[in-house]
Amino acid sequence: MRVANYYGPGDLRVESVAEPDLGADDVRIEIAACGICGTDLHEYEDGPDLIPGEGDNHPLTGVSLPIPLGHEFSGTVTAVGNDVTGVEVGDAVTVNPAMVCGDCRYCDEGRHNLCESVANVGLSAESGGFADAAVVPAANVVQLPESVPVEYGALVEPFSVGVHATRRSGMQTGDSIAVFGAGPIGISIVQAARAAGATEVFVSEPRAKRREIAESVGATTTLDPTATDAVEAITDATDGGVDVAFEAVGIEPTFKAAIEATKRGGQITCVGISDDDVGLTPNELVVVERTINGSNGYLSGPLADREFEMVTSFLESGEFDPEPMITARIDLADIVEDGLEELLDPESEHVKILVEP
Ligand SMILES: [Zn+2]
Ligand SMILES: [Zn+2]
Missing domain, CATH: 3.40.50.720 (NAD(P)-binding Rossmann-like Domain)
Incomplete structure (x- = not known):
């Protein structure tokens, strides 16, 4: 499978890699779309910031450079780990990318989005969304309603x-x-x-x-x-x-x-x-x-689906319209030139570019 790996500022490479291992609590998602975020641009231009630095391992996930990029994505479940319940092969899903430690002061206080050792899929984890597929904990997966096009799931995070x-x-x-x-x-x-x-x-x-x-x-x-x-x-x-x-x-x-x-x-x-x-x-x-x-991100940890499901119901009812925000859909192979570089151009007319592998 292909993945866009971040090596350092100005250095994002689309590479062929082995499929990540599917743990007992994980699901594998074939990616439909992944949005390029301001955070991705910041990491590409001036990083690593949220991505672990050269020689560092993330305290929660242990990952180090290169790191697969992309945290705003959706797709279809193609495999589930042995202990997973509530998510099935064939489900259309989006992902709350935040992974929390569960035992710092802020996790104890129920404010998981302030976790001291937070990691994110696509910034500090094994998988990212600028790829053909990703493996993420089932706890991070949020179901998409049937009437919502699966690629719109990439906009649920923003x-x-x-x-x-x-x-x-x-x-x-x-x-x-x-x-x-x-x-x-x-x-x-x-x-x-x-x-x-x-x-x-x-x-x-x-x-x-x-x-x-x-x-x-x-x-x-x-x-x-x-x-x-x-x-x-x-x-x-x-x-x-x-x-x-x-x-x-x-x-x-x-x-x-x-x-x-x-x-x-x-x-x-x-x-x-x-x-x-x-x-x-x-x-x-x-x-x-x-x-x-x-205001930092969104509810996460045990409340990972709370605000994500508010968004999916607003998408279902039509109160939220992602279409005007999507200004381009590009292939994974073109992510640097037609995606990141395009958005970094101060004259750019783009808002949200979706990478559709
Ligand atoms: Zn984002
Ligand atoms: Zn914590």
Whole structure:
């Protein structure tokens, strides 16, 4: 079988490898589609970050370089281990890629997505989704409803990030929201917030194609922050700011804008993964009683199917539409040139590229 192995920054190789062993608790999945994520781009450009570094073994899974890449995937089950129940050959499934230790403080507290030794399929495990097939623990598998095309299962992971962020924000039905950044996660948040009853949905995004997609899935106003003052436009239209803002980029200008576009007493939820210094004065929170929190991935461990199944039911009901986000479908052999390099191009019009082996 073929797999895209990560060797280091700028070095991803599609190679022929032996089938991974199928453990008693594992399932083998023939992959239908795997989405390229911002995380993959970051690892390819500046990694390894979540991927173990040169000479390191991951503390939970023990894997070391090269590592198979790809964590947003779906497919059909072709084999199940001896102890597996509840998953059968022929099932259409998606995968919650997070693997947790089960005994750190955060796993004990039921907050498995904060696990101190978390590993992920496609970043720090034996298998990845940019491949013909993957072997994953049955506990990480989530069934797809029959009416949902199996390739859409590759979007369940990024949609789950949007669902988790919306739930973390405490957004209420009828609220106005603003989303800064309309990449796959920003667009997923737009859909999740609409499904949760957001009325006015502002999206600030410099790329025209992404604004267009945001509008097609429920944004009521889109703004180009390079042409207009997005904060001013939002505060004018909402009598002082939205109820909830989401930061889905992770840079200082969007971080500041998300805070300034939020009403007094409002909520800012940050999803953009970043080590940037974003500069903040206490009174942007204190005298106006704004609240900021972070949102990391989605529920995992024993709750691995919780938010993933919310997404699959929204896909089934049609409330979530992945199609506008999918801007290309490419072959595994072309993953570097037509996938990663294409998405890294700042002029790129792409949002989500699916690798279909
Ligand atoms: Zn991802
Ligand atoms: Zn843990």
